[in-house]
Amino acid sequence: MPLRILMLDQVIFYFFAAIAVVSAILTVTRRNVVHSAIFLITALLATAGIFLQLRAEFLFIVQIILYVGGIMVLFVFVIMLVNLDVAVRQLQFARQKWVAMLISLALAAQVGLMLWSTGKMPGQGMPVLVAAPVDKLPPNSEAVARSLFETYLLPFEIASVLLLVAMIGAVVMAKKRA
Amino acid sequence: MLPIGHYLFLGLALFIIGVIGVVTRRNVIVVLMSIELILNAVNINLVAFSRLYGDVAGQVFALFIIADAAAEAAVGLGIIIAFFRNRETVLADEMDFLKW
Amino acid sequence: MQGLTQATLEFVKQYWAPLVCGLAIVAVLPLIVGYVVLVERKLMADMQARLGPMRVGPHGLLQPIADAVKLLIKEDIIPDDADKLVFWLAPVLSVGAALLAMAGLAIGPAFQIAKDINIGILFVVGVSALGIFGIVLGGWASNSHYSLMGALRSSAQLVSYETAAGMALVCGLLFAGTLNITSIVQAQHEQGMWFGLLAPVAFFVYLVASIAETNRAPFDLPEAESELVAGYMTEFSGFRWSLYFLAEYTNMIVVASVATTLFLGGWLRPFPRTHWLDFIDFLPPLLLVAIGVYCLMRTPKQPARVQQLFMLAVAGLCFTVAVVLAAPVLLRTPFVNPSLASAAKPFYEGIHGGFWFIFKVSAYLYFFMWLRFTIPRYRFDQLMRLGWHFLIPLSIINVLLIGIAMIAGSYLHLEGGWLLLATIPASIIALIVALFILAMEQKSERQQAGGATPDPYA
Numbered sequence: 001m002p003l004r005i006l007m008l009d010q011v012i013f014y015f016f017a018a019i020a021v022v023s024a025i026l027t028v029t030r031r032n033v034v035h036s037a038i039f040l041i042t043a044l045l046a047t048a049g050i051f052l053q054l055r056a057e058f059l060f061i062v063q064i065i066l067y068v069g070g071i072m073v074l075f076v077f078v079i080m081l082v083n084l085d086v087a088v089r090q091l092q093f094a095r096q097k098w099v100a101m102l103i104s105l106a107l108a109a110q111v112g113l114m115l116w117s118t119g120k121m122p123g124q125g126m127p128v129l130v131a132a133p134v135d136k137l138p139p140n141s142e143a144v145a146r147s148l149f150e151t152y153l154l155p156f157e158i159a160s161v162l163l164l165v166a167m168i169g170a171v172v173m174a175k176k177r178a
Numbered sequence: 179m180l181p182i183g184h185y186l187f188l189g190l191a192l193f194i195i196g197v198i199g200v201v202t203r204r205n206v207i208v209v210l211m212s213i214e215l216i217l218n219a220v221n222i223n224l225v226a227f228s229r230l231y232g233d234v235a236g237q238v239f240a241l242f243i244i245a246d247a248a249a250e251a252a253v254g255l256g257i258i259i260a261f262f263r264n265r266e267t268v269l270a271d272e273m274d275f276l277k278w
Numbered sequence: 279m280q281g282l283t284q285a286t287l288e289f290v291k292q293y294w295a296p297l298v299c300g301l302a303i304v305a306v307l308p309l310i311v312g313y314v315v316l317v318e319r320k321l322m323a324d325m326q327a328r329l330g331p332m333r334v335g336p337h338g339l340l341q342p343i344a345d346a347v348k349l350l351i352k353e354d355i356i357p358d359d360a361d362k363l364v365f366w367l368a369p370v371l372s373v374g375a376a377l378l379a380m381a382g383l384a385i386g387p388a389f390q391i392a393k394d395i396n397i398g399i400l401f402v403v404g405v406s407a408l409g410i411f412g413i414v415l416g417g418w419a420s421n422s423h424y425s426l427m428g429a430l431r432s433s434a435q436l437v438s439y440e441t442a443a444g445m446a447l448v449c450g451l452l453f454a455g456t457l458n459i460t461s462i463v464q465a466q467h468e469q470g471m472w473f474g475l476l477a478p479v480a481f482f483v484y485l486v487a488s489i490a491e492t493n494r495a496p497f498d499l500p501e502a503e504s505e506l507v508a509g510y511m512t513e514f515s516g517f518r519w520s521l522y523f524l525a526e527y528t529n530m531i532v533v534a535s536v537a538t539t540l541f542l543g544g545w546l547r548p549f550p551r552t553h554w555l556d557f558i559d560f561l562p563p564l565l566l567v568a569i570g571v572y573c574l575m576r577t578p579k580q581p582a583r584v585q586q587l588f589m590l591a592v593a594g595l596c597f598t599v600a601v602v603l604a605a606p607v608l609l610r611t612p613f614v615n616p617s618l619a620s621a622a623k624p625f626y627e628g629i630h631g632g633f634w635f636i637f638k639v640s641a642y643l644y645f646f647m648w649l650r651f652t653i654p655r656y657r658f659d660q661l662m663r664l665g666w667h668f669l670i671p672l673s674i675i676n677v678l679l680i681g682i683a684m685i686a687g688s689y690l691h692l693e694g695g696w697l698l699l700a701t702i703p704a705s706i707i708a709l710i711v712a713l714f715i716l717a718m719e720q721k722s723e724r725q726q727a728g729g730a731t732p733d734p735y736a
Contacts, residue, residue: 006285007281007282007285007289008285008289009179009180010180013180013184017184017188020188020192021188021191021192021195024191024192024195024196024215025195027195027199027208027211027212027215028195028196028198028199028202028203028208028211028212028215032361033205033207033208034361034364034415034418035363035364036207036208036211037211038364038367038415040211040214040215041411043192043215043218044214044218047192047218047221047222050185050188050222050225051221051222051225054179054185054225054226054228054229055179055229056225056228056229056237056240057395057396057397058237058241058396058397059221059225059237059240059241059244060397061397061400061401061404062241062244063221063244064404064405064407064408065400065403065404065407066244066245066248067214067218067244067247067248068408069404069407069408069410069440070248071214071247071248071251072411073410073411073414073433073437074251074252074255075207075210075211075251075255076411076414076415076418077414077430077433078207078255078258078259079207080414080418080426080430081259081262082207082258082259082262082268090204090269091204092203092204092205093202093203093204094201094202094203094204094270094271095271096201096202097202100198100201100202101198101202103201104194104197104198104201105194107194107197108190108194111190112187112190115183115186115187115190116183139396140234140237140396140397141396141397141456141457142456143234144234144237144238144241147234147235147238148238148241151235152235152238155242159242159245159246162245162246162249163245163248163249165249166248166249166250166252166253167252169252169253169256170252170253170255170256171256172256173253173256173257173259173260174255174256174259174260176263
């Protein structure tokens with residue numbers, strides 16, 4: 001593979017990974033909920049960048065249209081509806097924060113150790129599988145569409161029923177009592 | 179593509195940050211946003227493995243997860259709005275009306 | 279370190295053309311947008327029986343530059359309790375999304391910044407939808423009730439019409455079979471007919487939805503001058519306001535380009551494969567010759583010498599462009615050596631393609647401006663009803679029926695012009711069904727509430 005593609009892959013991955021992790025940390029620590037939402041938007045855009053780096057172009061654009069352009073708009077709307085100035089000055093973190101963080105970090109250490117020792121890690125050699133080179137990949141949208149409508153047609157239809165149910169549920173929950 | 183470990187560690191980092199957000203914050207909207215972070219971490223894992231094995235099923239599964247996250251966010255935010263209309267609060271500590 | 283420099287050099291060698299094109303677009307687009315605004319003001323004046331800006335430069339042609347300078351030297355006012363980070367970020371998001379969407383467009387078969395994106399059209403549509411955040415966050419950051427309400431209304435409108443626009447695009451994509459922009463135009467070349475003719479209802483829905491998407495009249499309630507001050511743009515002054523303005527007009531150009539690519543044949547001339555209509559190829563140079571001759575005829579009537587020279591310069595420019603346009607076409611006529619004709623083909627496609635694309639985008643924008651000066655604006659609840667109760671059912675039913683028409687067409691082996699036999703009845707039925715649904719709903723509403731005031735937040 002040409003050197004520029006290798007280096008480009010690495011540069012893009014580290015760039016988007018750094019943005020994703022930093023934005024995620026800022027999301028869960030900001031006092032102002034709107035700032036949290038903005039940082040979640042950047043985290044989602046960085047995740048979309050990772051998808052693009054993995055040559056999953058359809059998922060990249062679906063992430064942008066659905067997650068950032070749909071779900072986050074919904075979040076921002078609701079934040080503006082329930083924005084309380086009082087809430088900004090109160091405690092942001094629950095009483096159990098230290099214990100909770102300790103347990104989460106213990107979980108992180110466990111999974112990290114497991115990932116580190118399976119041998120598929122950078123620097124530990126033994127790559128059992130090698131990803132297909134880039135030019136041999138089929139066009140992504142066609143492959144996803146084929147798989148979605150041939151192999152996974154039933155989950156697709158169930159997902160549409162799920163979305164219909166969620167739509168009705170959200171409308172009912174948020175409707176004002178007449 | 180980079181060695182798979184890079185993507186798995188990135189997914190782990192986002193997952194743990196999301197989990198910390200869920201169990202630590204009081205504001206339920208931030209809790210919902212942290213759940214979205216968790217789902218995104220899972221998506222990164224799925225797409226990385228899909229690229230490694232050359233099977234597009236991982237991306238299709240990630241697509242379903244995104245659709246599911248949309249549905250869940252919509253219903254969750256509807257519940258928050260309904261609750262806010264009744265009790266004027268969005269802090270999880272104060273939503274304790276089912277306690278004895 | 280050695281590998282890094284080598285990789286950077288390789289990167290620049292491979293991708294220098296898109297980088298330069300991207301920089302050129304970002305640098306030149308504000309100027310183009312300025313002149314689009316001037317054209318709009320002149321058109322507005324013409325439809326209102328007056329002259330428009332005439333003072334700055336000949337016939338007001340330097341007006342955009344004066345406007346730009348004024349906006350740049352204005353004082354930058356930030357409201358008192360505004361959130362400074364978000365106040366700074368909001369116009370940047372709007373402009374960034376609009377400019378990024380320009381990167382996926384193709385003006386001719388060879389003029390594309392990001393070549394051969396697998397998801398071409400979807401990329402443009404999806405990224406331009408990120409502009410909603412610029413509006414919502416701008417309205418919130420202004421710390422003013424009117425701004426927030428204007429922002430929420432504007433973004434609700436954008437989100438509502440995005441669904442209808444997307445379904446209309448799906449209908450056009452049913453014919454194309456691919457999301458790649460070059461392949462879509464090639465599919466139209468193979469059908470021999472623009473998709474807007476094959477699916478007129480989808481084109482109509484996309485037309486209306488795109489007007490609403492860009493907050494143009496008659497859907498400009500959130501930002502009209504007589505309502506809600508200026509909506510979400512109220513507290514932004516000087517350069518920040520000009521960024522929002524740039525974003526709005528860039529969005530107009532992006533939306534016009536998407537409609538042109540999918541429905542109006544992109545860079546193809548009308549009926550690209552019917553050879554007895556080849557004389558249409560001569561129309562672009564003839565049009566420019568006509569404009570040049572008109573300028574020449576108006577030259578003696580100008581009062582001052584400098585204005586006469588200016589008219590002569592414009593006429594000369596028109597004639598030059600006409601010669602540039604005519605050359606590839608003349609070389610393709612049967613009177614010339616065939617090898618020369620095949621060498622001229624890429625020039626023909628590039629130059630004439632560029633001309634037709636810009637012509638169609640300009641026609642679309644002219645239609646936008648024409649509507650702005652002609653139709654009164656919609657009230658917000660009327661706007662939402664139009665989006666949800668008419669356009670979305672219409673576009674969904676249209677997709678269904680056009681799908682059925684295409685299956686019928688492939689069974690009966692209809693192609694090109696004959697496919698019209700299947701799709702036009704489908705479109706008409708879809709229109710009738712959607713109007714019927716709307717009529718039934720209005721009847722039931724009239725029976726229900728006898729005179730309740732409409733809910734402005736509905």
